[in-house]
Amino acid sequence: MASFQAWRGTWVDATLFYALSAMLLIDRLTRGRLFIFKKHIVAPKWLTITVTGSLALVLVIAPRHSIYDLIAFIFIGITVLLLAWEPAPDREKPPHHALMRSAVMWSILAVALCLWEALAFILSVTTPNGVENFPTISVLLDPFVESLGGRIAFVGLWLAAGLSLLRVWSKK
Amino acid sequence: MIRAIVVAGYIVIVLVAIGTELYARRKPGNVAPLGEMLEHVMESRTTRVGIIAAWWWFGWHFAFADTVQIEL
Numbered sequence: 001m002a003s004f005q006a007w008r009g010t011w012v013d014a015t016l017f018y019a020l021s022a023m024l025l026i027d028r029l030t031r032g033r034l035f036i037f038k039k040h041i042v043a044p045k046w047l048t049i050t051v052t053g054s055l056a057l058v059l060v061i062a063p064r065h066s067i068y069d070l071i072a073f074i075f076i077g078i079t080v081l082l083l084a085w086e087p088a089p090d091r092e093k094p095p096h097h098a099l100m101r102s103a104v105m106w107s108i109l110a111v112a113l114c115l116w117e118a119l120a121f122i123l124s125v126t127t128p129n130g131v132e133n134f135p136t137i138s139v140l141l142d143p144f145v146e147s148l149g150g151r152i153a154f155v156g157l158w159l160a161a162g163l164s165l166l167r168v169w170s171k172k
Numbered sequence: 173m174i175r176a177i178v179v180a181g182y183i184v185i186v187l188v189a190i191g192t193e194l195y196a197r198r199k200p201g202n203v204a205p206l207g208e209m210l211e212h213v214m215e216s217r218t219t220r221v222g223i224i225a226a227w228w229w230f231g232w233h234f235a236f237a238d239t240v241q242i243e244l
Contacts, residue, residue, distance in 0.1 A: 013233065020225050024218050032217050059235065069236050077228045084224040085217065093212055094204040102196060102209035109189050116181045133174040137182065141234050151235070158231040165210070165227055 004118065035085075052159055059155040064146065076162070083166050 002017030027034060055072050062068035093099065117137055124130035124139075131139060144150035196205040204212070214220040 010237070013229070013237065016225075016229065020221070024221060027218060027221075065236060073228075073232050073236050077232070080224050080228055081221065084221045094200055094208050098201055098204040099209055099212045101202065102192075102204040102206065103213060105192050105203065106189075106206060106209065109185060109192070113182070113185050116178075116185065120178050134178050135175060138234060140179065140182070145235055154235060155231075158227075158235070162224075162227055162231075164207070165214075165224055167211075 008121065048163070052163060056155050056159055059159075060148070060152050064151075080162060080166065 002014050002021060005011075005017055006014035055076060058068055058072045062072070120134040121136050123134040124136060127133065141154075145154050192203070193206050196203040200208070210223065214223060
């Protein structure tokens with residue numbers, strides 16, 4: 001993924017992916033012994049809602065590609081990275097075979113989407129009228145995200161998905 | 173025509189994803205729902221950080237970064 005981003009000239013994305021890969025490699029080599037915080041972080045729900053709501057407001061109101069947008073994304077990135085680094089609590093699990101089937105199914109779907117998108121991108125830059133004939137997801141979503149309604153919907157869904165991933169709703 | 177096929181490809185993948193999740197919620201003993209599967213795989217710090225980073229990059233890429241088209 002990092003090399004693909006480097007090949008297509010998105011140097012910021014490529015740097016982020018290379019840095020993340022290096023960080024995870026170091027974590028594997030040190031067998032997960034690197035810790036950022038000594039105690040598990042538990043954010044009060046009011047704080048989570050206030051911060052998320054403020055960020056949503058910035059991401060919707062601030063002009064797209066502006067410095068305010070950039071600061072909000074960097075803030076979100078650093079915060080979720082710090083939270084994701086901490087160990088996850090124990091929970092009840094479904095049967096192992098059901099988890100494996102689900103993991104395989106979603107992995108196939110994710111890989112299929114990435115391959116379809118990569119194929120569309122390669123054909124869009126190597127064939128005549130490629131951008132029109134082989135639209136990438138970015139090209140398809142751009143007009144939607146440019147509109148206010150689309151931006152509100154995208155930011156809302158994206159932040160809600162992030163909160164679900166961090167499972168902040170299950171904490172106090 | 174070609175554009176329609178490409179867009180249909182994206183739509184098919186999304187529909188299969190929705191179908192998978194609906195089936196998983198009806199038969200969680202056969203296929204675990206997405207949330208429970210993610211909770212399981214995210215017990216590993218490497219996977220957890222990887223998935224969270226992928227989520228962040230998705231927002232960054234579509235809501236902030238310029239769409240890049242190179243000429244080959």
